[in-house]
Amino acid sequence: MMAVEIEPIVLELDRLEQLAESGYYNPYTMFDWPEAIEPGVPWMSESLTTLAGTPMWDELTREQQIALTRYEAVNFFSLNIHGIRELMSDVVMRIHGRAYRDVSEFLHHFIGEENEHMWFFAQFCLRYGGKLYPAQPALRAGAVDHLSPVARELVVFARILVFEEIVDHYNAHMATDESLPRIAREINRVHHQDESRHVAFGRMIFTNLLGQVARRDPDEVPVIARYLEDYLQYSIATLYNPAAYRDAGIPDALGLRRRALEHPARAEAHERVLRRTRRFLSKAGVGREAVR
Template sequence: MTAAMERDELPGNVVSLQDQGPSEVSERLLASAARLSRNAMTEIDWSLPMEPEKYGCSPEWSSLYGTDYWNEMTQEQRISLTRHEFASIMCIGIWFEMILQEMVIRDQYLGDYHDPEFQFALVEVADECRHSIMFAKASEKMVGRSYRPSRRIGRLGKIFKRTAKNEVAYAGILVAEEVLDVFQRGCMRDDRVLPFIRTVNEIHVLEESRHMKFAREEVRESVEGISWARRQFSALYVAMGAYFIVSSLIQPQAYADAGLDVDRARREAAGNEHFHSMIRSSCAHLMEFLDDVGLLTKPAMRYYRKVHML
């Protein structure tokens, strides 16, 4: 089942709201946040022991699922791998959520404080702070460590957060949130996954549905009437950001911590058509939106194809 199909099944879903512009949509999103926001710090009992037979994510979402290496692993090795992979994904999520928060605050600096658009932007920042703490505690509990992007990607992230504005900032936010959303929707209803991780996924998916709706409206408003040259530049910049985010999700150290041969794991993951197909099918809704707003140009498509989003 694709991510786009699953969105329609979520309780409290806001994705299907008719497009009414940022202020009108933000007002609805504020009301949704007031009714449906959740807090992992009180909802999850972080002291409970983990069930040893439970995965960190659905095995089908492992980067090595279906490969020769996967077939050689014991059940314990597969469980360990999914836990370290998903811990890496959550930690990279923290990294980008920190970039996101800075871009949103900068965009709303000296905004119209009475406007629902400004107020929901602050709700989003507050949500992201809670999500980052939730991911940090989840990765600590599951594998006992954090993962970070490489120094090079970390430097590029600093450049992106300082230079991305308007449609680049919000389309970049949308791409990163949609990619993480893809993984979490695939795992949040799977009884084979650790219960507290399923709850983490449910909380994040529900609240990110509001953030993605907000980002889409901001992108639509920003691209209206822009020049051909700016559209081309923005599309390429967003795609490059997506490339670096997606290629960083599973850090090589996660394979090492799971007791695998890192070189072999990376080589087999790079050629794993099953995993690539899962990513492509789940990003179809995102690609349709980018195409609709004119941000899926031929140069941009090359970067999306490199990380199997298209």
């Protein structure tokens, strides 16, 4: 059985490490947390809500629309918290392994930054929303359990990459949305700033491991492509949380979730969110066209 090995990517890694060090900030002192957020202000960009572009959004009262932006912001940040906790666990298990010795330094920066992200997301949710939403059921990974060690490592880092790219799409938009409270814009801005490095690193690791899989057992590539397509769809679906609908005072939460997920306007919105990731996966040879 061939071992996992991260092949040299030193020059680009040095650049990312320097950026992490030069851009260091103290999250515990940098944010100006208001006592409360003014009423009537959305917490998430209205165009990013799960009902945007559908008749279901227009059928809501303005009060319900604002409430939905608030609870979907809490859901979005809660998803970040649970996703960060999962990816930190995966990285911590590997950080000093032989295969990752050349990237261990950056992984230390990565873990430190992700821990801080988890803190400020939780601060927002608990201070202003009074809650975190529980983690949603995970996508079963049985379809890839039988793959080679290198392919399974690829799947781990692919999940991290997909999670970060989807989140970053939302962060980049909300960081500049002047309709949002300043604290919400700042949290999204800071996270976007850090995630640009994490995504660059994730793509390097992904490309590195995928190259090994393709050379050693190319038949595993379409299996990975299928899993990643399922994971993209799963990740998008987690944004549609019936509990957020109920908290916003919208009836028939489960039915609303189903109708929203099936609406053509939402399918178009999903493609916009996933466009950058799909382009990368297709170029790498594991896009949906590679699924058999």
